[in-house]
Amino acid sequence: MRSVADSLHRQAAEGLRELIFAGELAPGSFLDEAALCERLTVSRTPLREALKVLVAEGMLRHEPRRGCFVAEITERDVEQIFPVIALLEGRAAYEATGRAGPADLAALEVLHERLRAHAEAGRITAYYEANHAIHEAFITLADNRWLAQVIGDLRRILRLARHQTLHVPGRLQQSLAEHLQVFAAIKRGDAAAAEQAMRHHLFAQRDALRELTRNPPSRIAP
Structure with missing residues (x-):
């Protein structure tokens, strides 16, 4: 049985995918965590877990000391x-x-x-x-x-x-x-x-x- 935390980060990951696929988060754009927490109505912890998921999927790229950006197709x-x-x-x-x-x-x-x-x-x-x-x-x-x-x-x-x-x-x-x-x-x-x-x-x-x-x-x- 999934925990509440697991469900929240999955929900946040799906919300991020939808924003990217809809073009609301454009390729190359920086992800403002505070703004995304408010938009997706989640706290920082599940959002950061969701970001890790999308980085692993190749949809985001993470830059040390800078944060996450929407990946661009080269x-x-x-x-x-x-x-x-x-x-x-x-x-x-x-x-x-x-x-x-x-x-x-x-x-x-x-x-x-x-x-x-x-x-x-x-x-x-x-x-x-x-x-x-x-x-x-x-x-x-x-x-x-x-x-x-x-x-x-x-x-x-x-x-x-x-x-x-x-x-x-x-x-x-x-x-x-x-x-x-x-x-x-x-x-x-x-x-x-x-x-x-x-x-x-x-x-x-x-x-x-x-x-x-x-x-x-x-x-x-x-």
């Missing part, structure tokens, strides 16, 4: 993470294909229609959320807890960049086309093609992040 991170997650999520798509029944395909159809609608309307935040739901659906359908665990760890890091890549010119439409290719392969039961299409999708996302790291948003043409 070009090296991009080059190291994406080949790994492309393999893992490609495998998840492969396994999901073999397990997808009529009800699963119907649910995925709804998610992809929602994704298409958001892309056509240019609703980037809504598109990102639908995109995330589709990836989660594939992972759940694959029903492989080891894949789910490792992908989840890597996705937490990648979410530091959130939907910034979707602001790269043309990326929103490209992402939609890539997703539709994965889904088309799953619908026809072609596991190998689904795996390949998912890998292509992840590497395309890597290329968009490369563009962002080399040409920050202020330098990318509208």
